[in-house]
Each structure stands twice: as C-alpha cells, then as structure tokens.
Amino acid sequence: MVLVFVETENCKVRKAALEAVYYGYLTAQKLGTSCQALLLGNAEDATALGLYGATLVHQSDSISFNFFDNQVYSAAIAQAAKKLEASVVILSHSSNGKSLIGNIAYLLDSGSVSAAVDIPETDKGFSVRKGVYSSKALVNIEINTAIKLVSVLGNSLQISVVGSNAEVQPIALDVLQPGIKVLSVDKLQSNVTPLPEAERVVSGGRGLKGPENWGIVEELADVLHATTACSRPVSDADWRPHHEHVGQTGIAIRPNLYIAIGISGAIQHLAGVNNSKTIVVINKDPEAPFFKSANYGVVGDLFDVVPKLTAAIKNLNA
Numbered sequence: 001m002v003l004v005f006v007e008t009e010n011c012k013v014r015k016a017a018l019e020a021v022y023y024g025y026l027t028a029q030k031l032g033t034s035c036q037a038l039l040l041g042n043a044e045d046a047t048a049l050g051l052y053g054a055t056l057v058h059q060s061d062s063i064s065f066n067f068f069d070n071q072v073y074s075a076a077i078a079q080a081a082k083k084l085e086a087s088v089v090i091l092s093h094s095s096n097g098k099s100l101i102g103n104i105a106y107l108l109d110s111g112s113v114s115a116a117v118d119i120p121e122t123d124k125g126f127s128v129r130k131g132v133y134s135s136k137a138l139v140n141i142e143i144n145t146a147i148k149l150v151s152v153l154g155n156s157l158q159i160s161v162v163g164s165n166a167e168v169q170p171i172a173l174d175v176l177q178p179g180i181k182v183l184s185v186d187k188l189q190s191n192v193t194p195l196p197e198a199e200r201v202v203s204g205g206r207g208l209k210g211p212e213n214w215g216i217v218e219e220l221a222d223v224l225h226a227t228t229a230c231s232r233p234v235s236d237a238d239w240r241p242h243h244e245h246v247g248q249t250g251i252a253i254r255p256n257l258y259i260a261i262g263i264s265g266a267i268q269h270l271a272g273v274n275n276s277k278t279i280v281v282i283n284k285d286p287e288a289p290f291f292k293s294a295n296y297g298v299v300g301d302l303f304d305v306v307p308k309l310t311a312a313i314k315n316l317n318a
Helices: 015-029 046-052 072-081 095-108 215-222 232-236 267-273 302-317
Strands: 003-008 036-040 056-060 088-090 110-116 127-132 137-142 148-152 167-170 200-204 228-229 259-262 278-283 297-298
Touching: 003 015, 003 072, 015 036, 015 046, 015 088, 036 046, 036 072, 046 056, 046 167, 056 072, 072 095, 072 127, 088 095, 095 110, 095 148, 095 228, 110 127, 110 228, 200 215, 215 228, 215 302, 228 232
Parallel strands: 003 036, 003 088, 036 056, 056 167, 088 148, 110 148, 200 228, 200 259, 259 278, 278 297
Antiparallel strands: 127 137
C-alpha cells in the first residue's frame, strides 16, 4: 500500500497535498496496490482526496497536531506507516516535508528521495528521478529498502480527477506530546497561492528602480491570478519581503508561467526558476543573460511594456 501524508492549512487540504496524493495514486497503479492518505488534524475537504486517487483517508485529530512539531508529526507518520503496512510513504516537498523526511527515514529505516519530479520506475526495482546541480541535470536514484520514502516537488505533475469522494476513518496512534509549547502564531494573511505551489508567478528585479514602482508588478499579477516574487537584490534592499525571494538562495519554484520583469538573469536566480514551464522576460537590455533561458522575450522599457501588457490581459479577460 502507498501512504500519502496530507498537509493542511487553516483546516483545508493544501494544493501540494493534492499533488502528493495524485503522485501516490500513480505510484500505486504501477505497483498494483492502493493509495491511502494520512491526515493529522482536521480538514473540511478531506473526503475530496478521493478525487485524486486516495481510496481511504486515515485521520488522527489529536490536539498535539494543532501546531507543527517535527518530532510529533514524524513519529505519528512513521507509526501509521508501520501500522498500515505501507510499502511506500509519500510527502510533499514543502518546508514541513523537508523537515520531516530525514526523521521519518530514520524511524522507518527506509531509503528516501527528496524533491522527486517524476513517477517512480518500477520495472526493475524502484528508482526515483530528481534534479541535481540546481536542476541542471536529472538523476535516477534507486531505493532498495523495504519501505520507500519520497517527497514530491511542487508542480511536477498536472493532477487529474480519477475517483470520487473518499471515506474518512479514525486511526488510533500513540501521539507524542509536543516538546515546545506554542503561545501564539502570526501568519501572513493573504489569499495568494504560496510561491512553491503557484502555477503563475510575476517577479520583479532592480530594473523597477524602487519599491514605489512595485504596483505595476502587483497589477499584472492580479489580472493573471498570479503570485508575486522578486530577485535577491530586491529583497536584500528591503523593497520586498524575503519570503518572495526566488533563486538559488531563496525559494526554488516550477510554475507553469514565470514572468521576469527587470531581472538580468544571474545564474543564482536562474537556478531557482529554470524549471518553470514557460519563461517570459521583459528587459530593456537586449544582452541580458535571462533572454538565453526565455521562451519569450520583450526588449523594451518595463514602465512602458508592463502596463500595456496588463491592459491587454484585462481586455482579454473582459
């Protein structure tokens, strides 16, 4: 059986978790087994996991899961995997997933691959593909342990509806008590899709000349229903918050559409965005390195080009 850990936020299943469930479903199809989900806490839309391939959702709603604690969550996931006799455990390659995978691998004595970008090959063993050297190359890693552990990189798959609503049933787990007491949590209040999950991203660089001009980036992002991002010099200058920084030292993303405005395209920035399916570059410098990696490029003054692009999209939407 393939077991998928489902991440939630504000009592709703995260988009990355739906991708993980669909990945688990495709993996289970190749192995000739079922895909089931593990939910720690509560989610209003838990039954919808069945639409993406989960035949059953196991839920533990202990108050210990109210806040994320690596030790508590990893122990619960490992315990559930053993209890349900899972042969493969799937996680999302999110900030929480990155934190969990090593600990779970230790508890299960399992081999693991993080940031997988394709369905495992199962014809001769069990091998998983991932990017290496800042995604400049791909490598297949074979897992030989009895239990395999894989985290799935966001936007690696185009998910599809393959089933119907799943049954949610309780699972009894010996839950650890959190070692840290959380007194309060301050979260960024936004309806925008987080960068690792975003399918469309509009990003700005130093070509915008200052934070006072960021409105043209936000307006374009708004009409495209996209998430905003920035280059490292922009976040270092405090024009934009650091959680919007994409690149080798920031967040690595792989949206369907990435629009780079006023960004030269240094190698460090490209390392975090070069897996985007379509890259559009807007820059007045025809020698900007980014044009070599772009699917589409516009050589022109961004203060002239971007408002016209935004207006054209508004007319198209209308």
